[in-house]
Amino acid sequence: MAVVKLYQSDNFLVVNKPYDMYINSDDENEKNTVACHIAKQDSHRSKSAHPLHFVQRLDYSTSGVLCMALNKTAAASAGRLFEKRLTNKYYLAIVRGHLNFEICDIKYPVGSDQTSPDSSHKMLALTEATRSLCGSPRSAETRFLVLESGYYEDNPVTVVLLKPLTGRRHQLRVHCSAIGHTILGDYTYSDRQDTSPHRMFLHATRLVLPLPKEPLDIQTAEPFFSDSRFTSKWTPLAKKYSYCDKEDFIKVCDVIHQINEIRENYKLFI
Known part of the structure; x- marks a missing residue:
């Protein structure tokens, strides 16, 4: 199933995550992840110099809106909102x-x-x-x-x-x-x-x-x-x-x- 982009800027990427898909994995052989699908569409995101910062998480079985920050500053800004329940x-x-x-x-x-x-x-x-x-x-x-x-x-x-x-x-x-x-x-x-x-x-x-x-x-x-x-x-x-x-x-x-x-x-x- 496709990972559909809902929004993208210099700071954030928001996608519609399919159900029955991990967001990422420490197992390099696991390809059924949001991170892998995005790397296929945007090859420089597969490199450690351009990591995805997941500011929220969705379970494997849950679908829907998933937000990622594209740099550390954006990740920190979004993280503060989640921490403060805003x-x-x-x-x-x-x-x-x-x-x-x-x-x-x-x-x-x-x-x-x-x-x-x-x-x-x-x-x-x-x-x-x-x-x-x-x-x-x-x-x-x-x-x-x-x-x-x-x-x-x-x-x-x-x-x-x-x-x-x-x-x-x-x-x-x-x-x-x-x-x-x-x-x-x-x-x-x-x-x-x-x-x-x-x-x-x-x-x-x-x-x-x-x-x-x-x-x-x-x-x-x-x-x-x-x-x-x-x-x-x-x-x-x-x-x-x-x-x-x-x-x-x-x-x-x-x-x-x-x-x-x-x-x-x-x-x-x-």
Whole structure:
């Protein structure tokens, strides 16, 4: 699958990362990486004198907006925004099940899953049930907005907008699993049970970086409903918000910030 450029300047390169692709690898024989694909298109990027600085990370199974700095100064500038939590990241996901709320905050800390091998890097949300199993938990917060409900292969699913307020490893996947609504196609956090979908349905759709000299607001097209492998198995039920057009997606991004206006359908997981 192609790595599509969404934006490029002297300081930054932003691409649409495909699902099931690493961003980079220490294994020189691993070619299924964003870094390798970019090097094929721009040969001088394969040289150590012109490295790519990944200012954010996306899991192997996650697709969407991925930002890289092209020099150390730009990397430091973007890094400070992430450290101070001044960026805004918005993800589309499809989760298993139907939900009894419209918006929620998930504030379970996230740490390592002590029941898994160290090599798996599997994480776990800290709840009353997992207190003895979650290693070195750190605070984590995700906001979750219901967009549309339906069925996938006759099983209930829900399209949601996710906004991470922190950036822990696998945070969105872990938080969705912790509230009983695992992301469709998430092999790892479904205990290796969810194998029928062709991909994991998590996509980084919009990234806002308020850089002082080069503010970025980068968005991809909606990725799921343009894929016949999904739509051939999808049956709609109820839509709460329009979100497939770029203008509509910006509007639902605004909605997810307006928590006080829809408090009656709000739920807190803590």
